[in-house]
Amino acid sequence: MADNADNTVTVLENCRVLDVETGDLSDAAIAVANGEIVSVDNGIKATRDATVIDMQGACVLPGLISCHTHLTIVFPFSLSDPEENPAMTAYRAYRRGQDALNAGITTVRTVGELNRADIALRKSIAAGWVTGPRIFSAGLGVSVTGGHGHGFTAEADGADGFRRACRRDLLAGANHIKIFLTGGIAHENETLEESQMADDEIRAAVEVARSKGTYVCAHVGDSEPIMKGLEAGVRCFEHTYNLDAATAAAIRESGGFVVPTLAVTRSKDWMRRHGFETWTICKAAAAGSDHLESIRNAVKAGVTLVNGTDIPPGDTDDGAPVAIREMEHCMEAGLSPLQALQTATTNAARLINRRDLGVVKAGCKADLIATQDNPLDDIRQLAETFFVMQEGRVVRDDRR
Numbered sequence: 001m002a003d004n005a006d007n008t009v010t011v012l013e014n015c016r017v018l019d020v021e022t023g024d025l026s027d028a029a030i031a032v033a034n035g036e037i038v039s040v041d042n043g044i045k046a047t048r049d050a051t052v053i054d055m056q057g058a059c060v061l062p063g064l065i066s067c068h069t070h071l072t073i074v075f076p077f078s079l080s081d082p083e084e085n086p087a088m089t090a091y092r093a094y095r096r097g098q099d100a101l102n103a104g105i106t107t108v109r110t111v112g113e114l115n116r117a118d119i120a121l122r123k124s125i126a127a128g129w130v131t132g133p134r135i136f137s138a139g140l141g142v143s144v145t146g147g148h149g150h151g152f153t154a155e156a157d158g159a160d161g162f163r164r165a166c167r168r169d170l171l172a173g174a175n176h177i178k179i180f181l182t183g184g185i186a187h188e189n190e191t192l193e194e195s196q197m198a199d200d201e202i203r204a205a206v207e208v209a210r211s212k213g214t215y216v217c218a219h220v221g222d223s224e225p226i227m228k229g230l231e232a233g234v235r236c237f238e239h240t241y242n243l244d245a246a247t248a249a250a251i252r253e254s255g256g257f258v259v260p261t262l263a264v265t266r267s268k269d270w271m272r273r274h275g276f277e278t279w280t281i282c283k284a285a286a287a288g289s290d291h292l293e294s295i296r297n298a299v300k301a302g303v304t305l306v307n308g309t310d311i312p313p314g315d316t317d318d319g320a321p322v323a324i325r326e327m328e329h330c331m332e333a334g335l336s337p338l339q340a341l342q343t344a345t346t347n348a349a350r351l352i353n354r355r356d357l358g359v360v361k362a363g364c365k366a367d368l369i370a371t372q373d374n375p376l377d378d379i380r381q382l383a384e385t386f387f388v389m390q391e392g393r394v395v396r397d398d399r400r
C-alpha cells in the first residue's frame, strides 16, 4: 500500500465481498488505484492520502456485464429511421449507456448499432467527455441483402461481400463480428427457421474474425441453422429460440456460448409501454414457451450461458432492470442464483476474453457494485444496487 500511497488510492472499507466463482462471502476492504483493484484483504489500513469509502457492511460484487445490447435501437421498431441524424443516434446511445451504468452494468457487449454510435460513444468515454459502460462492439453487424436487421446492418452477399463487410466493421473498431443466420420474431416477413446465410458466407465471416484474434456471434432461431453456424466455426449463439437437446449438446461439445435473451419473449408490459404493435407483442409471447424450453435444453446440456437482453439492459420491466430480470428468467430455465449471477460476470468475461473483468480480485478492473443483502439469497437484491464504481471511479453512490 505504501508504494501506491498517492491521491489515486481509494479504499472501500467494511465490505462483504461476494466471490462470484464460489458464492462465498468474506469481510474485507478493497484497495483501488489507477482503475484497478490493488488488493482485497482484511488487513488493509488506509494511508493518510487515501480516499476512504465506508461501505457499511454492504455486499460488494463485480460490476455486471450484459452481452446482447443495442444502445441505438428505436422502439417500437416501426419508428426506426435508417436515415436518422447520427447526432440523435449518439444521444440515444449515451442515454442508454447511462441507464445501464446506473443499474450496475459496467460493461456491455453491443451486437449491431446504427451509425456505429457505440464506437463513437466508446471514443467519447475514452476522451473523458462522458461516462458510460465499457463497450465491446460489433459495429454495424452484417446481414445478407434484405436479411434480419435490414436497413440497420451492413448488407453483404457472397463470401467476398462478407469478408469486405466484416473487415470494415473491424477497421472501424469492432471487437467481434455479428451475423444473422435466420429471421427473428419481431418482423412479419421472415421466420426463425429460414437460413439466410450460405455456408461460404458464414465461413468467410469466421475466417475474418479469427484472422484478427476474435470471434463471430450469430443471431439465430432454430436448431438446423445453429448446427450450420457451429460447423462453420461460430462461437456464440444469440436467442436460440428453438434449440433441441442434440444441438445444445453440440454447442457444449464445441465450447460455444449461448446468450438466451429470454427477456425478448417475456417482457409484455415493457413492450406495451414502448408502443409495440399488438401483433408483435403476441408473436413474442407466442414464442415464449418454446424459448424457455430451448434454454432448459441448454442448461441440461451444460452450455455456458451469458446474460443479454436485446431490450436495453438498464430499462425496467416488472420493477427491475431487464438485465436482472434476465437472470430471473434464466433461473426459471434451471440455473441456480449463483449460476444466474455468473451469466453476467464470469461467463460473460470469458465470452469477451477478459480475465480482468467479472471478478473482485487484485489486478482486475475496479468495476464494483454494492447491494445491502446477498443477491444469492434473493437475486432481486441486484435491482436495489446503490453503489456503482467503474474502473475506479464512483459513478453512483446512494449510501444512506
Ligand SMILES: [Zn+2]
Pocket: 068, 070, 111, 310
Ligand atoms: Zn439483438
